[in-house]
Amino acid sequence: MTHYLSVDLGATSGRTVIASFDGERVDMREFTRFENPQLPLAGHIFWDLPYLYNEILRALRFVKTEGLQLQSIGIDTWGCDFAFFDKSGQLLGLPYCYRDPHTDGAMECYFAEQMSQHEVYEHTGIQFMPFNSLFQLHTLRRAGCTTLANACKILFIPDALIYMLTGEAVCEYTVASTSQMLNPNTGDLDTELLHTLGLTRDHFGRLVQPGERVGVLTPQVQAATGLGDIPIVAVASHDTASAVAAVPAEDADFAYLSCGTWSLLGVESPTPIINEDSYTNNFTNEGGLDHTTRFLKNITGLWIFEQCRKEWTVDNDLPVAIPKDVNALNALSLASACDSLIAPDDPRFAHPTSMTTAICDYLTETGQQLPESPADYVRVIFRSLAARYAEVINMLRDLTNVEIHRLHVIGGGSRNEYLMQFTANSLGIPVVAGPQEGTALGNALVQVRAQGLVNTLAEMRAIIKNSIELKTFRPQSTD
Template identity: 55%
Template sequence: KQVVYNKTGIQFMNFNSLFQLYQMRCDGNLALQGANKVLFIPDTLSYLLTGKAVCEYTAASTSQLLNPTSKDLDTDLLASVGLRRDQFGPMTLPATRIGELTPDVQKLTGLGPVPVIAVAGHDTASAVAAVPAKDHRFAYLSSGTWSLMGIETPNAIINANSFAKNFTNEGGIEGTTRFLKNICGMWIYERCRKEWPEVQGLSHSELQCEAMQQEAFRSLINPDDALFANPASMVDAIRTYCLRTHQPVPEGHAAYCRCIFDSLALRYRQVFTWLKEFANFDIDVLHIIGGGSKNEYLDQFTANSCGVTVLAGPQEGTAIGNVMLQAKSSGDVADVWEMRRIIAQSIELKRFDPHDREAWDAAYERYLRITNTPMTH
């Protein structure tokens, strides 16, 4: 594992392309054996539109096949799954013009020779491109089913500490690296919500308002514990975790909801603390993007817990980043910082400043004891 991580800087997840291709090879997969070209999903769409096979950088970077130092696919890792570099297209950066719609597609759609642009094919890469930051001194939290918290760096951060804490280095735009950690996000809340028939008529805001009336920090969980990966019942998983850690079991849906939000904010603080150790700059602001940025209670909790100003928005970061990269390709914007200035001027950002620090500090110390994690100062 250490050798692969040193080559790629990518965290180990069972769905990484490296493992999928290895299993296909072990199974004697005929499609893989006969493949002339191997395309990632964004590249497949580009190929169907243009007839040109490329390898878009941000998508390739998450495969655990790309070396962030050479910024190309690693030939040793390709060989380990029985593949060669020439079976992949040329490495292509976001905002590159791939080609035009093929004559067949033009005829089928009634369109002319529309240009096809390689955007940041990995959705989080497009979303981070849309972070409306004014300078590099920011962290981001892409909040949805998953939460992804990270910083933007010029180079990959690969060392024993990043390996031990399971941080990942994914490709960003303009040659940057998205140094981040995956955190289980609103998945836990959504799964619980489906198990509560009594809340089906309630909106998210109504349910969350009820949760705010509950006692704070009464029960805490580690959202990234294996118990919460994909249990038959998420409510039962939380109950089990609380019993195992000698905590009171939440009583009613509002108490469960409060437990989830408190715990997510405290887990965010833990990862944010680690990010500050890795960053070679002071982090002045945390930008929350994605659908979860609409959850103002969790936005405020995150500011309180992390002790940093939170700016929430845009909600549709991936789509906005996609559009702006096409604008960059056409010459309408010069670089990512002009993109970000335009986005900041075009959307409403909500600001959340930290408060109740003493209570959140005490809760964080308790969270670390419960989750059996040494305190980091």
């Protein structure tokens, strides 16, 4: 039995997971869990990177206490954000959070001053989000940011943590691909785009692919944890890339949906798809395992539902008690007959003061029935998400000429049986739910493969299928 540590950091919480592999199955055990709070300081929002680093050290001390013999460590996080380091390797300030409002209007400013939107897409094939690293860095440069001016290295969040643990400055391919600074045709950061930011390739670490051994824990980290020179492996460092690597598919005729606060719906492609249609429909080409392309679209996910639940939690005047269990709450909605639909990607649902009010405003404007209870809201939200998934699946079929015969759903949303059934009904194809913890699984299996115990992505996926329980939802005639 071999053991690996997956460090899986999300935008609200983080955890470490011990993966144990016996040659046929991988067992996952959550080791530590911790919050990942966004820090509001001086009108901006930052990440507490030293805190995250210390949480990793805490997990490593527990590894020592338990006497586990780790083969390696892998780190995955969200994309787009980055940290600055000076020439002595010291962290300069705290990384900005992608939700910081300083990037409001950032895209339009960049297009007006540096390069057209169409040209940027031709260089990167990445969909346009104001918090993409390209626009964050341009915003900081225009503002005269001293930490940027003094930075010797700019490292994406997983790369920054690897640097703090090993002293090795790298730029992992999958997380770099989310920055809108990587050219998928050359497979490296685009020097023309870097030039528009006043940066050079030397500002970033050497490019590494998932599965490459980066280095070992520094003597300082070894002394702080009591461990030896454990290797750190560059996994698919963007969390969605790790999750997609864990899709337990056997054939190529599938789409995947990473379902959480965001819904990322796409297909695996052997090459980038960059053309007028993908540009017009704002599809993205992000890096995947084995040089594959994750051709996908970002869709608002469970965010709308989560925000409604928060409102109901503090509303003591509701006519019914709101169950904490998601599927129990969904069960209340089975009696609902509200057939109204919203457009989940409408900007009004991004950060409303009241999500339920935003839903009612949309339905009023579109002349639809208003929900009268939490059950009605749940039905409206999930039927709307399922309808949006069907729209995007049809776009994917048109853009890729791929026959899609099943949808694999990974992430926390895969345990929402109500949403899974609505999705199967809307798409008219089977929906395979699981794994729920795909990111940590994908992280671990890349480490297993780096050790030479698995050879191919297909073998990785077969092991995952052998290790977890899947549930298939087939289309039903009514919802």
